[in-house]
Amino acid sequence: MDTYLEHEQRSLDRPLSLIDDEQSVTHIVEAAMAKTSDPRLRFVMGALVRHLHAFLREAHLTDAEFEFALEFVARLGQATHATHNEVVLAADVLGLSTLVTVMNNGTRHGRTPGALLGPFYRANAPRYACGDCVVQDNAPGLPLFVSGTVRATDGTPLPGALVEVWQASPVGLYDNQDPNQPDRNLRGCFHADEGGHYHFRSVRPAGYPVPTDGPVGTLLAAQRRHPYRPAHIHFIVAAPGYRTLVTQVFADEPAQLESDVTFGVHRQLVGQLQRHDHGHSPWGNVPVPFFTLGFDFTLEPGEQTFPKPPID
Ligand code: BEZ
Numbered sequence: 001m002d003t004y005l006e007h008e009q010r011s012l013d014r015p016l017s018l019i020d021d022e023q024s025v026t027h028i029v030e031a032a033m034a035k036t037s038d039p040r041l042r043f044v045m046g047a048l049v050r051h052l053h054a055f056l057r058e059a060h061l062t063d064a065e066f067e068f069a070l071e072f073v074a075r076l077g078q079a080t081h082a083t084h085n086e087v088v089l090a091a092d093v094l095g096l097s098t099l100v101t102v103m104n105n106g107t108r109h110g111r112t113p114g115a116l117l118g119p120f121y122r123a124n125a126p127r128y129a130c131g132d133c134v135v136q137d138n139a140p141g142l143p144l145f146v147s148g149t150v151r152a153t154d155g156t157p158l159p160g161a162l163v164e165v166w167q168a169s170p171v172g173l174y175d176n177q178d179p180n181q182p183d184r185n186l187r188g189c190f191h192a193d194e195g196g197h198y199h200f201r202s203v204r205p206a207g208y209p210v211p212t213d214g215p216v217g218t219l220l221a222a223q224r225r226h227p228y229r230p231a232h233i234h235f236i237v238a239a240p241g242y243r244t245l246v247t248q249v250f251a252d253e254p255a256q257l258e259s260d261v262t263f264g265v266h267r268q269l270v271g272q273l274q275r276h277d278h279g280h281s282p283w284g285n286v287p288v289p290f291f292t293l294g295f296d297f298t299l300e301p302g303e304q305t306f307p308k309p310p311i312d
């Protein structure tokens, strides 16, 4: 690392690199970072500075607007604590989280696309046998039977694959948001059978709003955007030797799908929830109406990893 004195000495041998105009600011900042020894950090920070400077030029922010923007970022930090991350929420409602997810978890080689883990994933979901029900309370809700097969990208079924699920209740609340739900209600871990098949019983989930009591809520209101996510079920699908899939499957409710506040609905993740008004469910005598959802997952070879739960 240069000492300040060494830098001062060298600068006497060449024309001073000082600010002349808007462009020179960008060049001087880039030059100041040019000796970053980690090449990835050098590349990423260079691109970040160039794009942020280009943004400031395009938007031509006034001093007051720039001050307001910095205050907004500070408020994101102040609204972040152990059980809520307003910084992540801001990335979500600006489409940043979804863009990164799609860039890194797209449909390469026919794998199932990924979707956001979201802030409601919790460790220690109850372990169930295939066919069990993840509903632990008697709250009203329309029965939903979910089933499918886990395969590799070459079409081979993956016996014993882990299928972990969590979802909001029919009133749009996760267990940890709702004192009326038992702990870890509507969460469960299953293992696919010898043919790679999984199935479980649940209730039809509802869409729900993201938190709006912080700066992100103020931004959504200013943009005249509603804060809702469409109804979905979260899945983690994993098997040794395969890249773990973190995804969501959405209920096919067209109006809601197109206006997800986090832009999270991939076309391939829309499930067909079939309504049954007559007859018996494959799981026995269940009052009508009930719903069925078939959804298969395809994993690509790779490393099995598990996400860190954002909350307890
Ligand atoms: C969710 O899918 O649970 C979620 C994702 C982003 C923001 C809020 C909720």
Ligand code: FE
Residues within 6 Å of the ligand: 118, 120, 168, 232, 234
């Ligand atoms: Fe969710």
